[in-house]
Amino acid sequence: xxxxxxxxxxxxxxxxxAPQDVLPEAARAAREVTTVExxxxxxxxxxxxxxVRFTAADxxxxxxxxxxxxxxxxxxxxxRAPQVTRRWGPRWEPV
Numbered sequence: 001x002x003x004x005x006x007x008x009x010x011x012x013x014x015x016x017x018a019p020q021d022v023l024p025e026a027a028r029a030a031r032e033v034t035t036v037e038x039x040x041x042x043x044x045x046x047x048x049x050x051x052v053r054f055t056a057a058d059x060x061x062x063x064x065x066x067x068x069x070x071x072x073x074x075x076x077x078x079x080r081a082p083q084v085t086r087r088w089g090p091r092w093e094p095v
Contacts, residue, residue, distance in 0.1 A: 004054055004065070004085065004095065005084070005085055006052050006062075006065065008049065008080060009047050009079060010047070010078075010080075011080070014075070017077060022048075023039060023040075023041045025073070026039065027039040028072070029072035034061075036052060039052045063084055
């Protein structure tokens with residue numbers, strides 16, 4: 001099964017949300033519908049970004065998983081539109 005990842009930019013947290021709550025919630029949202037291979041948070045150009053790597057049967061399923069992850073993050077913080085990519089050999093290509 002192909003490997004995909006979704007990256008979501010994270011902004012200001014909602015009241016009462018701790019920073020350490022965002023990444024596990026993003027991974028949980030994906031894990032409910034697919035296999036999660038890895039998850040991570042990083043800072044790119046001064047902005048926090050959550051990345052969840054997962055498997056999906058095809059691009060359409062990967063977009064649905066990406067939307068779930070984005071929804072989970074959006075409930076906890078301001079967020080940017082998700083970027084879903086598919087692994088092709090050593091590269092990640094936009095879906």
